[in-house]
Amino acid sequence: xxxxxxxxxxxxxxxxxxxxxxxxxxxxxxxxxxxxxxxxxxxxxxxxxxxxxxxxxxxxxxxxxxxxxxxxxxxxxxxxxxxxxxxxxxxxxxxxxxxxxxxxxxxxxxxxxxxxxxxxxxxxxxxxxxxxxxxxxxxxxxxxxxxxxxxxxxxxxxxxxxxxxxxxxxxxxxxxxxxxxxxxxxxxxxxxxxxxxxxxxxxxxxxxxxxxxxxxxxxxxxxxxxxxxxxxxxxxxxxxxxxxxxxxxxxxxxxxxxxxxxxxxxxxxxxxxxxxxxxxxxxxxxxxxxxxxxxxxxxxxxxxxxxxxxxxxxxxxxxxxxxxxxxxxxxxxxxxxxxxxxxxxxxxxxxxxxxxxxxxxxxxxxxxxxxxxxxxxxxxxxxxxxxxxxxxxxxxxxxxxxxxxxxxxxxxxxxxxxxxxxxxxxxxxxxxxxxxxxxxxxxxxxxxxxxxxxxx
Amino acid sequence: xxxxxxxxxxxxxxxxxxxxxxxxxxxxxxxxxxxxxxxxxxxxxxxxxxxxxxxxxxxxxxxxxxxxxxxxxxxxxxxxxxxxxxxxxxxxxxxxxxxxxxxxxxxxxxxxxxxxxxxxxxxxxxxxxxxxxxxxxxxxxxxxxxxxxxxxxxxxxxxxxxxxxxxxxxxxxxxxxxxxxxxxxxxxxxxxxxxxxxxxxxxxxxxxxxxxxxxxxxxxxxxxxxxxxxxxxxxxxxxxxxxxxxxxxxxxxxxxxxxxxxxxxxxxxxxxxxxxxxxxxxxxxxxxxxxxxxxxxxxxxxxxxxxxxxxxxxxxxxxxxxxxxxxxxxxxxxxxxxxxxxxxxxxxxxxxxxxxxxxxxxxxxxxxxxxxxxxxxxxxxxxxxxxxxxxxxxxxxxxxxxxxxxxxxxxxxxxxxxxxxxxxxxxxxxxxxxxxxxxxxxxxxxxxxxxxxxxxxxxxxxxxxxxxxxxxxxxxxxxxxxxxxxxxxxxxxxxxxxxxxxxxxxxxxxxxxxxx
Numbered sequence: 023x024x025x026x027x028x029x030x031x032x033x034x035x036x037x038x039x040x041x042x043x044x045x046x047x048x049x050x051x052x053x054x055x056x057x058x059x060x061x062x063x064x065x066x067x068x069x070x071x072x073x074x075x076x077x078x079x080x081x082x083x084x085x086x087x088x089x090x091x092x093x094x095x096x097x098x099x100x101x102x103x104x105x106x107x108x109x110x111x112x113x114x115x116x117x118x119x120x121x122x123x124x125x126x127x128x129x130x131x132x133x134x135x136x137x138x139x140x141x142x143x144x145x146x147x148x149x150x151x152x153x154x155x156x157x158x159x160x161x162x163x164x165x166x167x168x169x170x171x172x173x174x175x176x177x178x179x180x181x182x183x184x185x186x187x188x189x190x191x192x193x194x195x196x197x198x199x200x201x202x203x204x205x206x207x208x209x210x211x212x213x214x215x216x217x218x219x220x221x222x223x224x225x226x227x228x229x230x231x232x233x234x235x236x237x238x239x240x241x242x243x244x245x246x247x248x249x250x251x252x253x254x255x256x257x258x259x260x261x262x263x264x265x266x267x268x269x270x271x272x273x274x275x276x277x278x279x280x281x282x283x284x285x286x287x288x289x290x291x292x293x294x295x296x297x298x299x300x301x302x303x304x305x306x307x308x309x310x311x312x313x314x315x316x317x318x319x320x321x322x323x324x325x326x327x328x329x330x331x332x333x334x335x336x337x338x339x340x341x342x343x344x345x346x347x348x349x350x351x352x353x354x355x356x357x358x359x360x361x362x363x364x365x366x367x368x369x370x371x372x373x374x375x376x377x378x379x380x381x382x383x384x385x386x387x388x389x390x391x392x393x394x395x396x397x398x399x400x401x402x403x404x405x406x407x408x409x410x411x412x413x414x415x416x417x418x419x420x421x422x423x424x425x426x427x428x429x430x431x432x433x434x435x436x437x438x439x440x441x442x443x444x445x446x447x448x449x450x451x452x453x454x455x456x457x458x459x460x461x462x463x464x465x466x467x468x469x470x471x472x473x474x475x476x477x478x
Numbered sequence: 479x480x481x482x483x484x485x486x487x488x489x490x491x492x493x494x495x496x497x498x499x500x501x502x503x504x505x506x507x508x509x510x511x512x513x514x515x516x517x518x519x520x521x522x523x524x525x526x527x528x529x530x531x532x533x534x535x536x537x538x539x540x541x542x543x544x545x546x547x548x549x550x551x552x553x554x555x556x557x558x559x560x561x562x563x564x565x566x567x568x569x570x571x572x573x574x575x576x577x578x579x580x581x582x583x584x585x586x587x588x589x590x591x592x593x594x595x596x597x598x599x600x601x602x603x604x605x606x607x608x609x610x611x612x613x614x615x616x617x618x619x620x621x622x623x624x625x626x627x628x629x630x631x632x633x634x635x636x637x638x639x640x641x642x643x644x645x646x647x648x649x650x651x652x653x654x655x656x657x658x659x660x661x662x663x664x665x666x667x668x669x670x671x672x673x674x675x676x677x678x679x680x681x682x683x684x685x686x687x688x689x690x691x692x693x694x695x696x697x698x699x700x701x702x703x704x705x706x707x708x709x710x711x712x713x714x715x716x717x718x719x720x721x722x723x724x725x726x727x728x729x730x731x732x733x734x735x736x737x738x739x740x741x742x743x744x745x746x747x748x749x750x751x752x753x754x755x756x757x758x759x760x761x762x763x764x765x766x767x768x769x770x771x772x773x774x775x776x777x778x779x780x781x782x783x784x785x786x787x788x789x790x791x792x793x794x795x796x797x798x799x800x801x802x803x804x805x806x807x808x809x810x811x812x813x814x815x816x817x818x819x820x821x822x823x824x825x826x827x828x829x830x831x832x833x834x835x836x837x838x839x840x841x842x843x844x845x846x847x848x849x850x851x852x853x854x855x856x857x858x859x860x861x862x863x864x865x866x867x868x869x870x871x872x873x874x875x876x877x878x879x880x881x882x883x884x885x886x887x888x889x890x891x892x893x894x895x896x897x898x899x900x901x902x903x904x905x906x907x908x909x910x911x912x913x914x915x916x917x918x919x920x921x922x923x924x925x926x927x928x929x930x931x932x933x934x935x936x937x938x939x940x941x942x943x944x945x946x947x948x949x950x951x952x953x954x955x956x957x958x959x960x961x962x963x964x965x966x967x968x969x970x971x972x973x974x975x976x977x978x979x980x981x982x983x984x985x986x987x988x989x990x991x992x993x994x
């Protein structure tokens with residue numbers, strides 16, 4: 023059986039459905055530029071029909087669902103690739119800074135300083151009794167030491183800046199984890215009550231998850247209530263509304279403690295998998311440490327091989343004087359005795375003024391292969407260090423580019439599903455406007471009908 | 479595929495970014511003209527460039543050293559040739575002076591003065607300095623190598639040449655040590671053992687202190703009673719004269735010659751106390767070895783180190799004073815006996831050496847360079863053997879002859895000068911022969927210098943060639959191909975512009991334009 027007021031009710035539903043759609047279209051249009059926004063659409067279905075004696079009578083329209091365009095597959099892919107990209111990005115940044123510190127090829131780099139040092143010994147060999155040639159040897163040695171110090175301290179600064187970043191990013195990671203837990207609560211709550219999908223909240227959560235995956239690689243598992251559990255390398259970090267806070271852990275490796283991430287309050291470090299944090303840690307312990315060790319090795323070789331020769335030399339106060347003091351790049355310096363008195367710089371083994379054999383031997387050092395370094399010379403050792411940084415850096419930059427291309431592709435596919443197309447929304451706008459107008463017209467007619475009845 | 483609104487802006491932006499990046503990189507390349515600015519731009523290229531740069535620097539270092547070496551060698555060569563000219567003129571003078579016409583008058587005296595001048599010219603040549611260094615002094619580059627004393631010119635440098643590094647494993651010797659000029663000529667010889675000379679009354683003052691003699695002449699001696707006696711030995715010749723002079727004064731000091739200390743001994747003959755000797759002008763007392771204060775009443779003078787000279791008495795020479803017996807010399811398949819007893823036993827060193835030289839043809843006996851022994855010299859090889867007693871062994875001459883370079887440039891010139899002063903024709907003849915050896919000797923040295931100089935030239939041109947090649951290689955690795963870069967640059971600019979234009983045209987279009 024039908025009734026006039028039934029008609030009004032059906033009409034009312036029609037109007038509201040159109041309004042829902044208009045509202046949703048409005049929402050889509052308003053959010054056209056919102057990053058991470060998934061477009062929403064209202065899905066209708068025919069209302070439950072009534073049974074009549076003469077057949078099934080339709081009952082109008084009802085909203086079945088406000089659906090959020092879903093591309094969870096792409097969302098997860100994008101997260102993974104973002105993690106990788108951030109990983110390479112961080113490495114590339116660190117390596118780029120290291121390239122700047124080494125500053126090759128150039129006239130002002132370490133290679134030049136080493137060359138000038140040996141050149142000054144050659145000048146002394148040509149004029150073994152000259153005061154000014156000795157002063158020049160001292161000066162070039164000083165410049166060499168200074169170069170070592172400044173490179174070493176720049177690398178150390180880079181290391182502490184990396185550590186600082188690790189600290190800061192761990193803190194922001196914690197904030198994001200807290201936010202996920204909060205959103206879990208809200209989404210689960212909303213979806214439990216009645217709402218099929220808490221679309222905007224999910225968008226927000228996806229956005230936070232993407233931010234997190236910049237920093238670490240996370241595995242996301244959704245449970246049947248709409249909450250997500252997060253795992254880092256198999257360790258559970260977020261479970262429903264609870265999360266474990268992360269902190270930084272000092273692990274004593276060599277002489278200085280190194281910074282890692284771990285659960286707050288724990289003394290054990292956590293493997294962060296990939297992502298910016300992991301990459302910072304790996305770059306620090308890998309590329310940066312390697313470079314510092316190479317630099318130290320080069321300084322050590324210079325100190326020991328120069329001293330070995332100089333010790334056998336003749337000075338006005340006897341033999342056995344070291345030219346350099348110190349053990350590595352941070353503390354290499356000219357021996358105090360020579361600083362005070364540059365006539366102690368030896369150029370000969372036997373003291374005769376014109377015997378320049380020691381100075382000539384110093385010059386030959388530049389081309390000598392160093393024992394224990396597979397027949398590389400001093401210069402080749404240094405060139406190898408610079409070259410390694412260059413290769414890693416180039417590689418990192420290429421990987422970043424590659425990841426960017428992959429990401430662009432994936433994002434395009436996701437956008438294709440979830441993105442708002444203005445033309446589409448505008449078409450919808452007129453569509454729903456018309457259906458609203460039609461429903462209103464029907465309302466008009468029905469009112470007239472009722473009026474007719476009332477006038478009877 | 480569905481296009482969303484955000485894609486409309488993101489996609490063109492990406493393209494704009496990437497074409498801008500390309501354009502910007504090409505811009506940097508074209509303004510720096512280098513293929514890479516940092517290692518990651520081209521790690522292998524950078525490594526290669528660093529290596530080549532290093533090789534270029536080394537090449538420059540070696541080139542500069544080789545140039546220096548060449549200058550020293552050229553300087554040495556021209557100095558030696560100038561010396562040769564002086565020696566040539568000495569030789570023609572000797573040829574003039576050997577004749578009997580030169581024996582009369584002051585001809586030879588005058589020639590001696592000329593030779594003196596030649597000696598000084600030679601000395602000044604060999605004391606040449608270059609870049610503030612004495613080039614004939616070996617490693618003692620700050621010390622004047624040839625110094626003139628009373629009895630000759632002595633060498634104060636050492637034997638090591640000054641070297642330059644001209645390659646990773648190559649050193650070149652760029653100077654000639656002056657000691658080479660003290661050992662010229664290719665002869666066969668036999669050196670005696672060291673002969674120690676004792677001082678005696680007849681030892682000449684000028685032979686003391688290794689031939690340096692006594693510097694100054696006045697000193698005083700104070701005896702234990704305070705008497706000061708002044709002495710002036712300017713007019714005296716021998717040590718005996720000095721001892722007699724001191725003993726002639728009646729004061730409480732007696733002088734004698736000590737065999738133990740090979741010097742003077744002053745003994746106190748008065749009250750107990752010490753004798754004091756002081757200088758009054760230069761170094762006379764010190765050179766006599768008696769400067770200072772006695773101890774226990776006796777002043778034992780220092781050793782007077784007398785030089786072995788032709789005038790030295792055999793009786794003052796150890797190894798000879800006990801009497802020398804005969805020995806044999808076999809030369810050119812004939813054996814000759816050197817007889818010291820017939821006609822009479824030699825008195826001086828000169829007599830001794832003459833006896834040997836006269837007994838054996840083609841053999842000469844000379845006091846050696848260091849003044850502490852004698853050498854038998856010949857152009858042929860020879861063997862010394864015993865006659866009856868073990869004399870040859872005793873003197874250290876037993877056995878066959880060896881290669882020696884017995885002639886010293888200045889030694890011979892001094893001999894020449896003395897021979898002229900002594901009007902000794904025989905010695906002048908000897909000098910002519912020696913000068914020939916000496917001139918050949920220095921020409922040999924000059925030839926060595928010449929070949930080193932030409933080796934240095936070769937190395938310089940090798941270095942030049944490899945420098946050019948290195949610079950080409952560097953340029954290939956490092957420098958941009960200008961034409962290519964500029965073409966790419968303008969292409970990139972066009973691409974960038976196209977991207978910008980396309981992007982702007984897309985934004986205009988939307989359904990809004992057409993809906994009313």
